[in-house]
Amino acid sequence: MTSEESLEFAAALIADARSVVVFTGAGVSAESGIPTYRTGTDGLWSAQNMQRFANPAGYRANLLEAYQWYRARAEGVASAQPNSAHVAIVELERVVPRMTLVTQNIDSLHQRAGSREVLELHGNLRCVRCDACSSRVPWTEAPADPCCTGCGGMLRPEVVMFGELLPEQAYVAAHAAAESCDVLISVGTSSQVFPASGLPLAALVGGAWVIVVNPEIDGQPTHEQVLPLPGAAGQLMPDLVRRAAARKAARAHG
Secondary structure, eight states: OOHHHHHHHHHHHHHHOSEEEEEEOHHHHHTTTOOOTTTOSSSTTOHHHHHHHSSHHHHHHTHHHHHHHHHHHHHHHHHOOOOHHHHHHHHHTTTSSEEEEEEOOOSOHHHHHTOSOEEETTEEEEEEEETTTOOEEEGGGOOSSSBOTTTOOBEEEEEOOTTSOOOHHHHHHHHHHHHHOSEEEEESOOSOSTTTTHHHHHHHHTTOEEEEEESOOTTSOOOTTEEEEESOHHHHHHHHHHHHHHHHHHHHTO
16 A cells, blocks of 8 residues: 555544554653653663663662662653644544543553553653552652652652552553553654553454554554554644544544
């Protein structure tokens, strides 16, 4: 199919769907200036930083520096703005009867764009959590040192570090939605981070179509019901949602 034919076919799939899952990754936020794990050019996700800060053992061994590193990240994402892909996903909620938004991102840009319910598989950078008493406080109110003011326990970001389990409630809900949906739209994700990468496969097993919106298609699932749309999410998602909405409107007035 040509690019135009693929877009029209994808729009038709969405317009006909009763249930849609939108599954997003770092590529969506990259267009808001937030570096991804693999393509950050400012050293944020260097191998050294990953080893020292982004796993539980490294975080504890470099506690104050790691705490300050996450605070800087939280401040950085707070200054970023949602882009046209985030806005298009909000609009999609008005087009389909049921939509589940699942994200691997920790920046809260979906919520700030207006998405009402977001399943966050990797946590978020809104809060810091006490490892001992589980109390939470926004980063904007967090103490200078990683020490809980209530019990003296270690403070850590409310994110899933490498080697940790995903939040069970969010993952179970996301997997159930993927298994029962008609269409899963994978946006800005490499589909290489397990276990989140299993969601498109669960959708395929359930008989759904998987639409892949990503600049790089290599490494994505291959199947007769996988429809690749190579390109930037900020360009493709608004176009795709407009086309799906137009099809629904034409049908309603036809």
